[in-house]
Amino acid sequence: MPSSKFKATRSSVANKGDAEVGAAVRRGGRRLAHVLILVLASALPAGAQTKPPENAPPVVLVQPAELRPLAPQSEYVGRVAVFDKVELRALVKGKLGKREFTDGSKVAEGQLLFTIEPAPYRIAVDQKRALRDGARAALINAEAQLKRTAELLRTSNASQVVYDQRLSEQLQAKATLDDTEAQLEDAELQLSYTKITAPIAGLIGRAAVSPGNIVGPESGTLATIVNERQIRVLFSVSQAELLNVRRDLRAGEHLPVRLRLADGKLYPEQGKVDFIDVAVDPNTDGQMARAVFENADELLTDGQTVRVIVEGNAPAKAVVVPQPALAIDQTGPYVYVVDSKGIVEQRRITIDFVRDGMIAVASGLKEGDPVIVQGQQRVRAGMAVETQPAPAAAGQRKR
DSSP states (O other), X not given: OHHHHHHHHHXXXXXXXXXXXXXXXXXXXXHHHHHHHXXXXXXXOHHHHTOOOTTSOOEEEEEEOEEEEEOOEXXXXXXXXXXXXXXXXXXXXXXBOOOOSOTTOEEOTTOEEEEBOOHHHHHHHHHHHHHHHHHXXXXXXXXXXXXXXXXXXXXXXXXXXXXXXXHHHHHHHHHHHHHHHHHHHHHXXXXXXXXXXXXXXXXXXXXXXXXXXXXXXXXXEEEEEEEEEEEEEEEEEEHHHHHHHHHHHHTTOOOXXXXXOTTSOBXXXXXXXXXXXXXXXXXXXXXXXXXXXXXXXXXXXXXXXXXXXXXXXXXXXXXXXEGGGOXXXXXXXXXXXXXXXXXXXXXXXXXXXXXXXXXEEEESOOTTOEEEEEOGGGOOTTOBOEEEEOOTTGGGTTO
């Protein structure tokens, strides 16, 4: 009996020990699982650790509407045109001589560019000069005969008829001399046309005709010279914007104009509007305007397409918001504003103008209104949101 009792006691102790060991193992397992969870959590991305519940309000970036001085600005497509452009043509017929310039080079006013074989025209000048000299001699003789006849008429040794005849001969000789002098002048002019010089200073294009060819007035343009030191830019202005432009021009002011080149950069020189056409284009309902620019660095070229930026003279204070805040539907433009309770409100606005990634709002917003500039696609009017301030220049990221 004692032996059986001892065995039972040892058995119960063993069972109790096994239970304690099992409990310890389970506690150790929970601690190990907790450590593993912490390790895995630290390896997850930051966004995954702070992922909000599905029913949490969306987070949006807001920026308050600002009141700042901003001049109105409009942008148009323009085309560059030079002030001085000369097409060189042959005014007389003959064989084209040596070319006196390099294609694309700068030429000075009066510089010799082409020659046309001058020999036939020099011969014509010599012939006309000989005729002029003969007519001059004939006039001298006719004047002497007239003077002698006048003396004889005074002493009654010549009749009036003879005097009248001598007078007629003198007048005819004078007319002949005038005619030969005109012919000589024309021949000298034709000879001068055999030298083609630059009427203006500027850049000359490529020569269209090679030396040795026969050229004449029908040959077309031999080369073109453009003076690109000063440039005109032509662009069409709508009737609505033309009214403000005309008011400024009538007041004796010139609207400042800037150019945006094909690479997106602004042209360094500022121009001014100096002319508006008197006729309206019926196809576009606009009028052609002209702006003048200095082109000392010769970045602008005749025929080049540019963006013309016309700025208002006096900057006015306007309520502005970043351009990414704007949305447009069939009704018109609008923005989302968050009230003091975090509720989204759709606010219809009227746009005055757009400049430098900012929208000038004519009506619908006031200074300080918190406008959503990022996250609009996740919200709708009446929804609660969580707001965060937008970083500096956030509204210009998507420009």
